[in-house]
Amino acid sequence: MPYLPPPDIAGLSLAEVAELVAARKLPPVDQWEPQSSTDSLMVIKSDGRWFHDGGEIRRPAMVRAFASLLRRDADGQHWLVTPADKQSIAVEDAAFIATDVTRKDGALVFRLNTDDTVIAGPDHPLVVRGDADLPAVYLAVRHGTEARLNRSTWLQLVDLADAELAVTSLGLAFSLVPR
CATH class of the missing domain: 2.30.270.10 (duf1285 protein)
Structure with missing residues (x-):
């Protein structure tokens, strides 16, 4: 299924925005506590670009998919989390x-x-x-x-x-x- 970008936020009412936010089904990464942890070899640069093992991830759908699995712990470390594994990800400024x-x-x-x-x-x-x-x-x-x-x-x-x-x-x- 092709990705359809959301409408311009300026043209939406607050209720329509709230519906968009609620419709986005995100994984419950806050509920997953995997025992295995590794390094993802990924970096989010301060300009928002994502890299894996030195190469830029240029597919917006991949970035959106990875972003849905992000969480940051109390020490400030960012993780990509699945039920089976969590992988550290370096973030230069903000995710x-x-x-x-x-x-x-x-x-x-x-x-x-x-x-x-x-x-x-x-x-x-x-x-x-x-x-x-x-x-x-x-x-x-x-x-x-x-x-x-x-x-x-x-x-x-x-x-x-x-x-x-x-x-x-x-x-x-x-x-x-x-x-």
Whole structure:
């Protein structure tokens, strides 16, 4: 079956976005505790490109499939997890890149480089790191993983911010200024 990219998030209502998020059936990697662990020989570069054993993975469907198996442990290590095995994966910055944002009915809706859609809020907070000269904004995605906002998405978010450079989503306020 060919992959059909999701519609533009700006043209959807919040209810339609929520339906898209709910319709995505992801493996329960948080419930799997395999005993075997190895190195996947994979790296996610800071620009969002995926590599295996030095070669770039260029098929978006493969990246989406691997991304659905990701989780990050309390020590910050990323893993590709199946019921039988977990494989470490090196991540230079964040596992995902947020490539677009729109405000819908009091919520901030983000599109990721894997075509995932994430609604910022209690389960998916925004976190700012860095300093005033070089801030970096991250969105919690799932299973401990994060998406770093790319420059254009960060600028979109700044346009949506109030005078104190804060945004709200699902009733929560998020500062865009590193503390």
